[in-house]
Each structure stands twice: as C-alpha cells, then as structure tokens.
Amino acid sequence: xxxxxxxxxxxxxxxxxxxxxxxxxxxxxxxxxxxxxxxxxxxxxxxxxxxxxxxxxxxxxxxxxxxxxxxxxxxxxxxxxxxxxxxxxxxxxxxxxxxxxxxxxxxxxxxxxxxxxxxxxxxxxxxxxxxxxxxxxxxxxxxxxxxxxxxxxxxxxxxxxxxxxxxxxxxxxxxxxxxxxxxxxxx
Amino acid sequence: xxxxxxxxxxxxxxxxxxxxxxxxxxxxxxxxxxxxxxxxxxxxxxxxxxxxxxxxxxxxxxxxxxxxxxxxxxxxxxxxxxxxxxxxxxxxxxxxxxxxxxxxxxxxxxxxxxxxxxxxxxx
Numbered sequence: 001x002x003x004x005x006x007x008x009x010x011x012x013x014x015x016x017x018x019x020x021x022x023x024x025x026x027x028x029x030x031x032x033x034x035x036x037x038x039x040x041x042x043x044x045x046x047x048x049x050x051x052x053x054x055x056x057x058x059x060x061x062x063x064x065x066x067x068x069x070x071x072x073x074x075x076x077x078x079x080x081x082x083x084x085x086x087x088x089x090x091x092x093x094x095x096x097x098x099x100x101x102x103x104x105x106x107x108x109x110x111x112x113x114x115x116x117x118x119x120x121x122x123x124x125x126x127x128x129x130x131x132x133x134x135x136x137x138x139x140x141x142x143x144x145x146x147x148x149x150x151x152x153x154x155x156x157x158x159x160x161x162x163x164x165x166x167x168x169x170x171x172x173x174x175x176x177x178x179x180x181x182x183x184x185x186x187x
Numbered sequence: 188x189x190x191x192x193x194x195x196x197x198x199x200x201x202x203x204x205x206x207x208x209x210x211x212x213x214x215x216x217x218x219x220x221x222x223x224x225x226x227x228x229x230x231x232x233x234x235x236x237x238x239x240x241x242x243x244x245x246x247x248x249x250x251x252x253x254x255x256x257x258x259x260x261x262x263x264x265x266x267x268x269x270x271x272x273x274x275x276x277x278x279x280x281x282x283x284x285x286x287x288x289x290x291x292x293x294x295x296x297x298x299x300x301x302x303x304x305x306x307x308x309x310x
Contacts, residue, residue, distance in 0.1 A: 017259070019259060021251070021255060024251075024254060025247075025251055028247060028250060028251070029247075032242050032246075032247070032250075033239040033240055033241050034235045034236050034238065034239045035235075035242075036240055036241075036242035036246075037235075037238035037239045037240035038235040038238045040240060041238050050242065050243070050246050053242055053246060053250075054246060054249060054250050057250045057254075058250060058253050058257055061254045061259065062257055062258075062259055062260055063259075063260050064259060065259060065260055065261065066260070072225060072228060075232060075236075076228050076229075076232050079231065079232050079235045079236075080228060080231070082235070083200055083231065083235065125233075125237065129233050129234065129236075129237040130237070132233075144199070147199035147200070147201035148199050148234055151200070152201060153202060153203050153206075154196045154201045155203065157201070166192075169192050169193065169195070169196055170192075172195045172196050172199060172201065173192070173194070173195035173196075175195075176195045176198065176231075177195075177227075179230050179234075180226060180227070180229065180230045183229075183230065183233055
C-alpha cells in the first residue's frame with residue numbers, strides 16, 4: 001500500500017460530505033492540479049481539460065457521501081474518477097482519424113510531461129516517477145503509456161502494435177507491477 | 188480467459204464499456220483482484236500527480252459557484268452501489284405496502300357497500 005497517505009485530503013473530503021464548502025475548497029486546492037494536469041495530458045486540449053476538471057470536482061462534491069476511507073484514500077478516489085472521465089471524453093469526442101494522429105503523437109513524443117516550471121509537484125516526486133518510468137522495458141512502457149496517457153483500450157493497443165491481446169495484457173500488468181516496485185525503490 | 192488478467196488493464200481504464208461492466212461484476216466477488224487493484228491504484232495515482240499543473244483561477248471560482256448550488260447525494264442515494272440499491276428498493280417496497288393495504292381496504296369496503304345496496308334494492 002502507499003507509504004504516504006494524504007490523510008488531510010481524506011479528512012477534507014469527509015467534511016465536504018457533510019456539506020462543508022470551505023473544506024471542499026481546500027480539497028480542490030489539493031487535488032485539482034493532478035486532475036487538471038492529467039486531463040490535459042490525456043485530452044490534449046486545455047478547454048476540454050478544464051471542463052473535465054469541473055465535472056469531476058463537482059461530482060466529487062455531489063457524491064462525497066460515498067467516500068469510504070477503508071476502501072482507499074481521497075486522492076485515489078478522485079484521481080480514479082478523473083482518469084476515467086478524461087478517457088471517456090477522449091473516446092467519445094474524437095473521431096477515429098484524430099485519435100490515430102494523437103496515438104502516433106503519444107507513441108513518438110516525450111514519454112512524460114513537459115518539464116514546465118511548475119511548483120505544484122515536488123521536483124523530487126517528479127524525478128522519482130520519471131526514473132521509474134525509465135526503468136521499464138521499452139515494450140512495457142509503450143503499452144502502459146498508450147493506455148494511461150493515450151486512453152486506448154487493450155484491444156486497440158493490440159491492433160496498433162500488431163500483438164496478441166494476451167501479450168498486451170501481460171505487458172500492461174508486468175509494466176504496472178514493475179513501476180510499483182521501482183517507485184518504492186525511489187522513495 | 189481469466190478475469191484476473193484484467194486487473195491492470197482495468198486500473199488503466201483500458202477496457203471498453205462492456206468489458207468494464209463485466210469486470211466490475213467480477214471485482215465485486217473477487218477479493219484477490221480488489222487487493223491487487225488497490226496496489227496498482229497507487230501507481231496510477233503517482234503517474235497522475237506527476238502531471239500536476241495549476242488550473243486557472245477562474246476554474247476554481249466556477250467550480251465553487253457550481254458546488255454552492257449543487258445538492259449532495261444523501262447516504263441512501265448512492266445508486267451505483269448494489270448493496271445500497273437493495274436498501275433503496277426495500278425502502279420503496281415498504282413505502283408501497285401501505286398503499287396496497289389501503290387499496291385492498293377500499294376495494295373490500297366498496298364491495299361491501301355494493302353488496303348492501305344490492306341487497307336493499309332487491310328487497
């Protein structure tokens with residue numbers, strides 16, 4: 001399990017569930033940057049990333065009573081919801097042609113976010129994630145990136161890479177498990 | 188094909204809608220997969236945090252304004268959870284039951300009145 005759990009975010013979400021708008025505003029300040037940055041990376045459109053961030057954060061408010069800290073942290077809950085929303089947006093709104101172009105870009109482009117000056121995340125955290133990503137085999141990294149950043153289904157990835165579905169599943173699973181151990185080593 | 192293979196694919200949202208729904212059914216019954224999913228979520232969370240970027244201040248104002256006029260679900264209103272669905276259905280049934288009794292009582296009373304009236308008319 002995670003080494004560092006943001007219990008403050010958990011407490012804020014629980015207070016928000018009781019209707020505390022100030023607690024929700026504080027939660028927004030903590031979590032919206034991850035939601036927005038991830039949505040922007042997946043959707044590759046700032047205006048739509050803002051819309052998704054708004055949808056996600058309002059849904060967090062609306063359904064806050066469902067949050068159960070026994071099932072995971074507030075941050076995990078919000079990011080899980082946000083990734084799904086961003087991926088759904090990409091799948092529903094893009095034409096197949098645009099997607100194909102974007103896929104090419106995702107595979108060819110830099111594997112991680114641009115190193116823009118950004119004080120939201122600790123540079124050490126960023127470096128740790130980058131180092132972990134770099135520690136994957138090229139094949140594992142490719143499949144993980146096409147799924148996580150590209151919003152592609154495993155079936156699509158299998159078609160794009162000309163690989164059997166089983167191979168893609170294995171690469172994704174091995175890639176994520178490998179990332180996990182590399183991230184822990186980097187702490 | 189075992190559903191267990193799909194935990195990581197699910198964690199990355201790399202299933203289509205039908206596959207996702209099917210896997211979520213499996214997940215509800217499989218503690219092993221739920222445990223593995225919790226482990227993998229830590230990874231996807233780190234990947235997301237790494238992408239953090241401050242959203243525009245205007246967005247914060249928009250979200251907080253929308254939140255101020257958006258009612259929250261009550262505890263029983265979380266419709267996506269099967270257990271709570273059952274609770275909601277049960278409550279609804281319970282609410283319907285008195286209505287049924289009232290209808291039956293009204294019917295019985297009406298039949299009695301008709302019977303009495305019929306008896307009076309025939310005499």
